[in-house]
Amino acid sequence: MISENLKQNLFVTLFGLVKVPLIFFVSPKVIELSDEKCIVSIPLKRRTKNHLGSMYFGVLCTGADIAGGLCAMSEIKKSGQKIQLSFKDFKAEFLKRAYEDVHFICLENQEIKSFVDLVSKSEERHNKIVKIEAISAKSKEVIAKFELTLSLKKK
Numbered sequence: 490m491i492s493e494n495l496k497q498n499l500f501v502t503l504f505g506l507v508k509v510p511l512i513f514f515v516s517p518k519v520i521e522l523s524d525e526k527c528i529v530s531i532p533l534k535r536r537t538k539n540h541l542g543s544m545y546f547g548v549l550c551t552g553a554d555i556a557g558g559l560c561a562m563s564e565i566k567k568s569g570q571k572i573q574l575s576f577k578d579f580k581a582e583f584l585k586r587a588y589e590d591v592h593f594i595c596l597e598n599q600e601i602k603s604f605v606d607l608v609s610k611s612e613e614r615h616n617k618i619v620k621i622e623a624i625s626a627k628s629k630e631v632i633a634k635f636e637l638t639l640s641l642k643k644k
Contacts, residue, residue: 497522501529501559515548517555520592524602527560527595530626533587543586544632550581553621553635556593560619561639564598564605571644572608577616578638585633590626595619605641614642 491499497519505513515537520528531537531544531552539545558574565572597619604617616638623633 493522494519497559497563501555511551512555515551517552519559522559522563523598525596525598527556527563527598529556529559529593530590531593532590541586543588544591546581546583549583549587549591549623549633550579550635552591552593552623553579553581553633553637556595556621557619557635557637557639560595560598560601561605561641564602565641567602568605568609570605570609572605573642573644575640576637577640578618578636580636582634584631585625587623587625587632589628591623591632592626593621593623595621601639604639608641608643612643614640616640 501517501519502513515531518530520530529552531548533544537544537548554576561574565574608615619637619639621635622631624631
């Protein structure tokens with residue numbers, strides 16, 4: 490039997506390969522996806538580095554997108570509804586350079602679940618700000634903070 494974590498990693502890999510090649514290119518790994526939180530890791534490799542040897546800010550933004558989007562996609566799947574997902578707005582605060590792998594943490598899964606429930610009972614588009622923190626995998630220092638406006642509408 491396949492573990493839930495392996496299923497999530499296969500989903501992210503296939504989604505990246507088929508729908509958003511940049512996601513596939515940066516090789517994210519799902520560390521945890523639970524009712525409370527989502528943690529996604531992106532390794533610091535040649536593909537994800539900038540000219541200074543730290544993680545490129547575009548890769549950091551991609552990690553935030555994956556962490557917030559995966560939470561929402563998981564809840565949408567559980568709801569059984571056909572709901573369109575997009576991000577309407579994106580705010581980032583870059584605090585330090587990342588010279589190692591980075592974990593992207595979203596602690597708003599319960600709020601996202603309630604948000605999906607609200608959207609599934611409505612014909613209108615709804616927006617919700619989702620916060621994600623990027624931290625160094627080893628040193629645990631906060632690298633960046635993100636606020637993404639999750640925009641959902643029932644199909």
